[in-house]
Every structure is written in structure tokens, then in C-alpha cells.
Amino acid sequence: MGKTVLITGATGGLGEAFARVFAHEGYDLLLVARDQQKLDALARLLTVARPVEVKTLAIPDLASPGAAARVVEFTEREHTDVDVLVNNAGFGDYGPFAESSLDRQVEMIDLNVRTLTELTYWYLGPMLDRDEGRILNVASVAAFMPGPLMSTYFATKAYVLSFSEALATELKHTGVTCTALCPGPTSTGFWNAAGTQTSSLFSSISYASPDDVARFGFISMMNGRAVAIPGAGTRLLAHAVRLLPRSVVRNATYALMK
Numbered sequence: 001m002g003k004t005v006l007i008t009g010a011t012g013g014l015g016e017a018f019a020r021v022f023a024h025e026g027y028d029l030l031l032v033a034r035d036q037q038k039l040d041a042l043a044r045l046l047t048v049a050r051p052v053e054v055k056t057l058a059i060p061d062l063a064s065p066g067a068a069a070r071v072v073e074f075t076e077r078e079h080t081d082v083d084v085l086v087n088n089a090g091f092g093d094y095g096p097f098a099e100s101s102l103d104r105q106v107e108m109i110d111l112n113v114r115t116l117t118e119l120t121y122w123y124l125g126p127m128l129d130r131d132e133g134r135i136l137n138v139a140s141v142a143a144f145m146p147g148p149l150m151s152t153y154f155a156t157k158a159y160v161l162s163f164s165e166a167l168a169t170e171l172k173h174t175g176v177t178c179t180a181l182c183p184g185p186t187s188t189g190f191w192n193a194a195g196t197q198t199s200s201l202f203s204s205i206s207y208a209s210p211d212d213v214a215r216f217g218f219i220s221m222m223n224g225r226a227v228a229i230p231g232a233g234t235r236l237l238a239h240a241v242r243l244l245p246r247s248v249v250r251n252a253t254y255a256l257m258k
């Protein structure tokens with residue numbers, strides 16, 4: 001097929017699931033993550049299973065200034081057109097904002113917002129020149145509400161949703177699409193990394209499978225959907241919070257997150 005997808009945060013959870021889905025669909029892959037050994041292991045697994053080409057780029061911290069530019073330099077050096085960009089890398093941090101590490105909050109904004117925006121900017125131009133391309137930005141159901149105890153994370157995902165929807169509208173009469181994927185809780189390393197172990201909510205809810213969410217994201221992206229919310233319960237929640245007063249939503253979210 002000769003199409004290439006670039007996936008950030010490809011070595012775990014949803015990113016790895018995206019890599020499997022795109023490989024299954026015959027895409028060549030450019031996988032970006034922090035750990036070269038994990039990238040090599042994933043590349044081996046994917047190429048054994050499918051006749052696809054996999055290139056990898058390990059970047060110690062995709063949140064650091066200049067990281068997006070390094071990714072772009074890599075694809076230019078490899079003379080590879082990015083037909084699909086999946087901005088997946090991201091993390092959260094659980095706890096009261098005042099007690100959190102400011103460095104961690106800023107790193108989160110840098111990764112979830114700045115790097116996503118920069119990569120979208122740099123790959124959108126060539127996609128428009130070719131009048132063909134797809135951008136899949138991983139937001140969250142968190143994008144639809146304020147999130148006490150994960151305040152920065154929810155706010156970063158609100159940015160991703162708003163930015164992606166606006167971009168999808170600007171791109172309407174072009175061959176390029178932008179999709180915001182808004183998963184509910186999904187069974188990945190995200191929750192441990194965010195430190196949610198002390199919250200009763202996260203030990204009691206059910207989690208979607210990353211493979212199901214990635215497959216749903218792929219299909220929605222191919223259909224040119226601006227916003228894609230996997231799972232009936234998650235869709236219901238996203239729509240319900242729009243109808244309720246914001247004070248009800250933020251207080252209910254706080255009560256649940258504690």
C-alpha cells in the first residue's frame with residue numbers, strides 16, 4: 001500500500017495497540033517512544049506478523065523543547081512522507097494541584113499540548129501540499145469536563161479536543177482530516193503512571209481494551225469523524241455532561257475522583 005503512519009508513545013498501551021492495528025491494515029510504521037529496546041522488540045513482533053516496514057526513533061523525552069523538531073528531522077532524513085499522524089503520547093498525574101510537582105504539571109502540558117500541536121503543525125503542511133492525510137489526536141472523555149484531582153490533565157485533554165475539532169473544521173474542503181479520539185478508562189499503564197492507586201474510583205470501574213479503542217479510533221479516523229468516543233457508556237457520559245450545570249459536573253467529578 002505504501003502508506004506510512006507515525007505513532008508517538010508507541011511502546012505501551014494505546015500506542016502499541018495502534019501500531020498493531022495499522023500494521024494489520026498494511027501501513028509502514030514510524031514508531032516514536034523513549035525506550036529503544038522496547039521499540040526494537042515491538043518492531044520485531046510487527047514485522048514477523050506482517051509484511052510492513054517499521055522504523056523507530058527513541059527520544060528520551062518527547063516533552064522537551066525541540067523534541068517535535070527532532071521527530072520531523074528524522075522523517076526528513078529518512079525521506080518518508082507521513083500519511084497518518086497519531087499523536088498518542090501523553091500522561092496524567094493524580095492528586096491535589098497544590099501538592100503536585102510543578103515540573104510534572106508543566107511537562108504534562110508540554111507533552112500533551114505543545115508537542116502534539118507542533119507535530120500537527122509540521123506534518124499538516126506537507127499533507128495539505130499532497131491534498132491527502134489524516135491526523136488522529138488522542139484526547140479523552142476527560143476533555144468534556146473539569147477534573148478536580150487531575151486538573152491539569154483534564155485541561156490538557158480539553159485543549160486537544162477543542163484544537164482538533166477546530167482544525168477538522170478548517171480542513172473540511174481539503175483531502176486532510178483531523179479526528180479527536182476520546183476514550184474512557186482503558187486498560188493500560190496510564191493509571192499506574194498517574195498514581196491513581198489511592199482513588200477508590202479507579203479500582204472499581206471497568207476498563208476498555210486498548211485494542212478495541214485503537215480499532216475504533218482507526219475506523220473513525222478513516223471515516224473522517226471529527227470526534228470519536230468509543231463505547232456507549234462513554235458516549236452517554238460525554239453527552240450528559242453537556243446538559244448538566246457545570247457546578248454539578250465538577251462537584252460530581254470531584255466526589256468520584258476522591
Ligand SMILES: NC(=O)c1ccc[n+]([C@@H]2O[C@H](COP(=O)([O-])OP(=O)(O)OC[C@H]3O[C@@H](n4cnc5c(N)ncnc54)[C@H](OP(=O)(O)O)[C@@H]3O)[C@@H](O)[C@H]2O)c1
Binds near residue numbers: 010035089185189
Ligand atoms: N488509559 C486510559 O484510560 C486513557 C483514557 C483516555 C485517554 N488516554 C490517552 O491515551 C494516550 C496513551 O496513553 P495510554 O493509556 O496508552 O498510557 P500508557 O500505557 O502509559 O502509554 C503512554 C505512552 O506515552 C509515552 N510517554 C509518556 N510520557 C512520555 C514522554 N515524556 N516522552 C515520550 N513518551 C512518553 C509512554 O512511553 P514510556 O513507555 O516510555 O513510558 C507510553 O508509550 C495518552 O495521551 C492518554 O492521555 C488514556
